[in-house]
Structure formats: C-alpha cells, structure tokens
Amino acid sequence: MYGLNLVVVLPLVAVAGVLVWRRANTLTWLLFSLIGLWAFFKFGFIVPIPQSVATIYLGITGLALVCYASSSRERLAETVQPIVRLIVEPRYRLALAGLLIALPALAAYNVYADLTAPLEAPGFGREIHPPPPTELTVHDETLDMATADNPYLHYHEDDPEAYEQHLENGRRIYYENCFWCHGDGMGGDGMFAHGLNPVPSNFNDVGTLPILQSSYVHWRIAKGAPGLPAGGTPWDSAMPAWEKFLTTEEMWDVNLFIYDFNGYQPRALGQH
C-alpha cells in the first residue's frame, strides 16, 4: 500500500498503540521513536530509500527528540530519572550489566556490518539536469535557450489538424528510435534500460518534463550525452546526439509528442 512495507509498518503501529494504552513514560517514548523511525526508514518501504536520505531523516529525528526531552525542567527530569535509577538502584544491576554489554556489542556489530558490506561504486551526486548553455546551435540554426519554444506548440491552439500531424510524426519517431530505452510507456524502462548506467530518463516523473522548458528538452535530444557539460558526469549517459540522425523538425515533433503523451505542459518561458 502506497509503497509501504506493511510487515514492518503494522507492528510499529501496534507497538505505538500498546505504549499509548499502557501510558508509557517519556523515556520509553523517546527510545521507541528513535528505534521505530530507524526501522521505518530502513525497512518500511518496499523500494528502500537511499541510505543518505535515511541519515538526514534520522539526524532530524535525533535533534527533535533532544529538543523535546529538554524543553522543560519537568520533562528533562522525567527523561533522566529512569536512567539514573537504572544506574544507581541495586535491583537493576542485571539490566545495567546487560546494557553495558549490549551497547559495545551493537557498536561492534555495526563496524562488522559496515566492513562486510559488498563493495559498491560510491554514490556520486551526478547532476541529472545540468544547466543548459545560453545558446544552442542545431543544424546551423542558433537558438536563444531562454526564449526558444517548440515552434509547433502554438498549433495546439490555432491549427489542431497540423498539431495532430506533428504529433503523429513525433509518435512515429519515438517508436522508431526512443522506446528501446525510454520504454513503451515512457517510464524509462525500455528493453535496453537495464544495461544502462545512468538509467534512461523517466518521462512520467512529475519532476522531469514539467519543470523543464521545451528548449531544454530540445537541447538534450539534439546533443545527447556527448553534449553534456562536466556536471552530468562521472558516468557517461548512452543518449545519442540525435541531431546527427534526425532533422530539426523531427526533433521538435518528438519533443511535442513526449509532452503530449504524458499530459504535461513544458515550463513556460520566463515563468516564475
């Protein structure tokens, strides 16, 4: 459900319910929040969230919990007293000893897990959408990237028939050239996609086509991976520079088509 791993999430909710029912004290809640959220970020999603993001979330959780525990004298006392009792009172000796063994053991296990994790290429912050040049020359025609727009877009309003024609042409070109990698449904999951790193762009994504101007998409189609600036590295994208195979009109048509297919509008010119 919503990409959540219910096997993990439901028990967590159940434990929280028990804590509410038993009127657990502040310290128990704090510990539960920290451990529960850790488990949630680590195992709670069917598609696991990247380690780096989980670390950010846990850092915020930790900060918030510290703030909460110390936000008034009474609450600080509530938090600290059980710990003091655990250390001072003789009847908790056994629990204390267990804790004194468990904590270093946990740290040791963490080191072990870190060292035995299979080696992997590090997670570079490759720029998915590197900044475009200010000017673009395709087939000896120079465009000002800031103001250029799809020359056939206006047909949508004033000549639906011509628009349909360009769209149809775009569809043909897409399914002749692009769908091998970008996929039938444009989800970036074509039949060759799994062999590629970086993976092909997913045009269904809410954060890809709609936030880009159509001139940007034109730039990416025309210049492909060879035209990527240094920011788009360290891995080379497999995207060909389509200006070598298609005419300018064909590239704008396919541009039109991928927007239309996904029901997105390009980011308008000079839009805020």
Place this chain on the structure above:
Amino acid sequence: MKLSVPMPVKMVLLVLGTTAFYMYLGQIVPQKEEHPPPPVLISDDMTTEDLVEIGRELAEGKGQCLAACHNIGSSGPSRYPDLGGIGERAATTIEGLSDIEYLAQSLYEPSAYVVPGYEDGMQPMNEPPISLSDDEIRAVVAWLQSLGSTPTVTLETELGY
C-alpha cells in the same frame, strides 16, 4: 564536587562546535569543482576540417561576427554583407587576389575593400578587443571558405600578413 565549566569556555565551545557541524555537513555532500570552458586551442596537427569547426566557434563566440553584424544566407536585415556563399564569391571579388588572400585581407584590413552598398565599419580582427591570433584567423578563413566552397586552408598556409 560539582564540575563546572566557565561561561566563556562554554560559549567558545558552542561557537566552534556549531560552526564545525555546519562545515562537516558541507563536507559530506557531493563535492564537485567546475572549471570554465577552456579557450579554443589550435594545435599543430589540426586538419582543415578541424579548422572549419574552430573557425565557426570563433565566429560565433570570440570573433563576435555573427551575433552583432553578419547573417549567413538569410534575408533578414543586416548592416553588413551576408556571408552566405562567400566561399564561392571570394575568389572573384578582387582581381588578382585568390579567395584566401581576399578573405585574409577582409579580416586583417577590413577597410581596404568595402563591398559596394555597405559602409566601412569593421574592426581589424587581429587587434583588440577581438585580438584573434594568426592561427585563429586561418581557422576563420577556413570556415568562410566552407560557406559555399571547399576549404583549402591549413595551418601552413601563408596569409600574407
């Protein structure tokens, strides 16, 4: 016994600690240095095709030919002559000058010959603010030749300037 840290020490520790924490955050995000694009370089082993490519870049960029003054083969308004097909016309424009010599003259001494109907106003390309080197001018000549004809300039070609 109660251990107490003096206030100024605590304050210094807080300042140092907070700053160090933010600096640490800055270190763990991806690090990337971005260098400006290198200036167009002409190396000794370049062929005529390479020169044409560089000449086009120079004309668009550093040479400022296209942004400000000339058109190529389009009919829009232009204060200066259209460069479309100039490679073809260059050989016959001035009697006694080959196409390379004519193009070189237009770049080094633009005022020596002004196309009828236009005004004299072009800057010599080898002088500031444009300051193209001789090799760069060879590249521009090669590119001009390629507009309408086959370029023949190499880095060994004598331009006569």
Place this chain on the structure above:
Amino acid sequence: MSRNKILFGIGVLAFVSVIVTVRLGGFLVDNEYRQPERQVAVEEATGEAEATPRQQGIADEQAADEAEARARPYVEAEYRAVPFVGSRVTVWVLAQLHLLFAAFVLAVPIFAFIIEFIGYVTGEKRYDRLAYEFTKLLSVSFSMTATFGAFLTFALIILYPKFTNYLMHIFSPTFLPYVLLFFLEALFLYSYYYGWGKFGPKMHLFLGFMLNVVGTAIMFIANAWLTFMMSPGKREDVDGDGIPDFVSAVSESGALLSLRDAFFNFTWMPINIHRIIANVAFGGSIAAAYAAFRYLQARNDEDRAHFDWMGYVGNFVAIIAFLPLPFAGYYLAAEIYAFSQTLGVQMMGGTFSWLFVLQAALIGNLFLGANYYLWLGMGRIEGTAHFHRFIKWLLIAIALCFAVWATPRYAIASVSEIAAMGGSSHPQLSYLGQMSAKNTAVNILILSTYMSFLLYRRTGKTSIHPQRQLLARTQVIIFAAAAALVIFFGVFGYHQSVDAATRIRFAIPQVYSVLAAMVAITVIDLPLYRNARQTGETQWGRMPAVSQYALIFIALSFTWLMGLMGYVRSGLRQEWHVYGVVLDTSPDAYTPTLGFATQIVSVTVLIFFGLIGVVFWLSSLSGKKAWEPKSAVEADRLGEGHAA
C-alpha cells in the same frame, strides 16, 4: 615586585628571545658567501677591496638588473595575487565581513526605532531603555563596517584592478551620492545615539527615522552594483510577442548604454526586499545573542530579568522577520530563473543544488531553535503545564516539515540503490523533493512557529472576554482551515489533472491563506487577551542557561546561513565577473567545491564572532562602574605622581 611587573617582564623577555632566535636561525641557515674575517681586516687596513671575479660578477649582475628594470615598460595589471589564500578568498572573506557588520548596522536602527516608538506611544520607560540598549551596539559596529568597507575597496582595487575599473566605468555617477549618504548616516547615527534623552521624543524619533531612510538608501545603491554583476540589464517585451526579451544595459563589448537599466536591473528589487528582511532577522538574532551574553554574565536578578527580556525581544524580532523570508527568497529565485534559464537550473538543479539541502538543514535548525526557545520560555511563567502537551504536536509538525524540506530532489545513491529505485528518484520520496512539497512544508513550519508564539502569549493568562469560548474556537477553526488549505494545495498539485505551471502557481494561494490566517488570528487575539486575568506571574530572568545558549546558536546559524547564501548569490555567475559581459580570466575563475566554500564561510563566521565578541565587550563597558584606585596606597602614589 607586583605580579603585573613579573608578567610584563616575562612578556618582554619572550619577545626579545623570539627576535634573537629568529636572527640567529637566519644567520645559521643563510648560505650566502661570506668573506673570511682575515680578508675583511686586510681590506680595512688597506682601504681598498680586492677586485675578485666574484665581486665583478655581483656588480655586473646589479647593473644588468637595473638596466632591465629601466627598460621594462609599464603594463596595466589585470589581476594581482595574494600568496597562500588567493585573491578570491581574500575578497570573499572581506566582503562577507563587511556585509555582516553592515547588515547589523542597518537592521538594529529599524527595530530600535520601532521599539522606541512603542515606548513613546505606550509611555512605558522600559521600551525606551531597551531601544537604547540596542543602539549601544551600533557605534562600534558602524566603525567596523566602514573599516571593512575600506579594506574591501582596497582589496578590489589591488587584486582586481581591471574589473574594478570596469565597474567604475558603469557606476561612477553613483559613488558621490553613496559617500554623501554615508556622511549623513554617520551624522544621524551619532546624533541618534548620543542624543538619547537630550532631544524631545519627536525630534529623536525623527532622527531615528532619518537614520533608517539613509541606511536603506545606502544599501539600495550598493545592491545595484552587485545585482548588475548578476543581471546586467532588464527584461522587457520589445518585439511585442508577450515574451519578455532581455535588454542589456551594456553593449557587446561592455560599454555602458544606459545607467538607468544598469542600476534598476532585473534582480535589483528582489535583492533589496530580500536583504531588508534578512537584515532585520539577522540583526535581531545578534542582538539576542548579546542579551544572552549579558544574561550569562549577570550577577544579580535585576540584570538577569532585564537581559532575559532583551533576549526575548531580540529573538521575537528575528523570528517575525524570518517568517516571510522564505517567500522573499522564492521571489528572488523565481526572478533569477525568469532572467536566465541557465542561472536558474544552475542554482536549483545544477552545481548548487546541494547547497540548498544545506540551506534546508540550517533553516530547519533555525525554526527548531526558535520554537525550542519559546517552549523553554514557558518555564518563566507559573502554571503552564496545561500548555506543555501541545509542544509534542508542534514538534512533530516541525520535524516533519524539516524532513520534507531537507529531502533532496535527487538523492545520493549507490548503484544498487539506483537499480532498486529504477531511476535517480525514489517512487515515493520523489514527491517530497518537489517544489510544491517544499512550499507546503515551509508554510506549515511558519504556521507552527506562529502557534508557538500564540501559546507562549497565552501562558499565565486567562481571558475575561465575554465571548472567549467562541473566539478561541474561531481561532482554532481558522488555523485548521489554513493548514488544511495549504496541505490540500500541496497534495492536489500532484493530481493528474494539474499541469506543472498551475502546480507552481498553487504556492500563491498557500502563502495567502497562511498570511490571512496569521492576520485574522492576531486580530481576534488582541481583544481576547486585553486586560486578561493574570493566573501566573511572568518571572523574567527565570530561564535555564541552555535557553541562552539556544539564542547564541540561533545567531550563529543565521550568520552561517547568510554566509552560505552570499556565496551562492555570488558564485552563481561562475566564471563571469559580470554575467555574460565580463569574463573572469584569473586563476580563481573556477567554481570551488561546496566543501571548500563551507570552510571559507565557517572561517568568516568565526572571525565575525570574534569581532562581535569585542563589540559586545566594548558595549558592556558602558554599564560598568567607573574605575577607582584600588587602595589608599595607590591613591597616594597617584597623588605624588601628579604633584611631581
């Protein structure tokens, strides 16, 4: 001998021994040829030096050097270098220090004036005293601002002579007004400060008002210089196709076409607005840090109560100014995007995208710190246990929003993680990385912080308004409605039927519903708690020390945030001095790593805090008792000294 003399003696001795060691070491490592002692003696005896080939060589070398120096023509330098740190870092640190002090000097008069005005209207003396306390910080900071301004100007002229000359070409007519305004600023500042209680209240308020007018004008002029470097021109629809075209204020070669366009350029107004608000927030937080410093130093309850209150007011000013700051920031970013797609993508998706994750961490910390301080403040008031249970929910809301805001658009992920996600963005988290999610988060953050204020206001009071239940319920309903609207627009933006342009425009109703809710709730709250019955005394000065450290933490985070945002505003141009016009050809033209930039920001912040510590110390001197001779003996000796 007294202890002081011994210490002084040790100091002198240490100084002398350091010099001796250095000289001796220099003598020993120096491998220059030295003549044997015997020969010197011979020379002295005969009165003439033997002309050895070596001496001839030295003489020839000198002559050649001199001839070369004479023949060398004068060359106009484009850049000069600073050893070790480099030109860019030098100018960077100096400019940032100048800006931090300037921001403080511009901001403090704004709220000192407002507080004085409140004191004038309500007739309460303590406001007047508080405003004076804030103003005390100004005179030293003003000198610091001027010193760093001069230092920065010299550094620019020395290190970037050609580029500085170019800016003179564009902006020379603006320098004279700038200097004149600076004179006026000094005049109004010192008359405002030294004239406290010496003028009638209206005259004095007028001085304060003029101080603000002049200060703002100075900043507006300086802003024109720096925004010109980012956007040298304006956008205007020239060809009438409805799309604004770029109209450059300078020609292709950089010559000035229109000073008007260069001055009132595309990003000038957004920067002005952003800076005024940010300055007030920053100034308030620094003033609160000063109060915290004095609070921790205080030895009696009266001082503690006063500085506790001052810290509270400073923090209040900072947070009130901080609430609209994200909107001003979005406005500025949107204008930059509208000015140039390249700059816009560079900023939000390119080289600088990770900087904005750092920014989210800083802003989240600021919100958390401010709320934390307010919650601790409830400890000042008796009988507030009732309100403590709300803190939990506020904290959860703040932490959630913080997490959403810190979610990167594209996470750092290893290859297997990318494979598992099927792309660079996570299927669920991808939504949180978007602008509309972040807009929603920041709006809820603002609402929550506002609620913390309201709760704080209620502690220790019971309304005696006849319709108190109805009014309080209305407030809750307004609050819930605003939160619901914000979340609705945030979530609905992702619905299939909403295109991206509309989705981005949803930010506007979100902002308006939050603003309207805050205004409406305040309007209800004022009569509700007028003449309210006190159920618990507010005991100023009854704050745990950790709250004061929280204030200092907030001030630090603000300063660091200003440094970071100053870097992105300036660094965004990348290899350009003036974007698209003047290229930086110095070795420092590249864009450094974010790690390096944060190091420079940290060093700058530490220098600033060192200096502001001096300012605090100097300002606290005026409250100290006058110096008196320690003992009768000392007094006697002094008397003798005078007699002699």
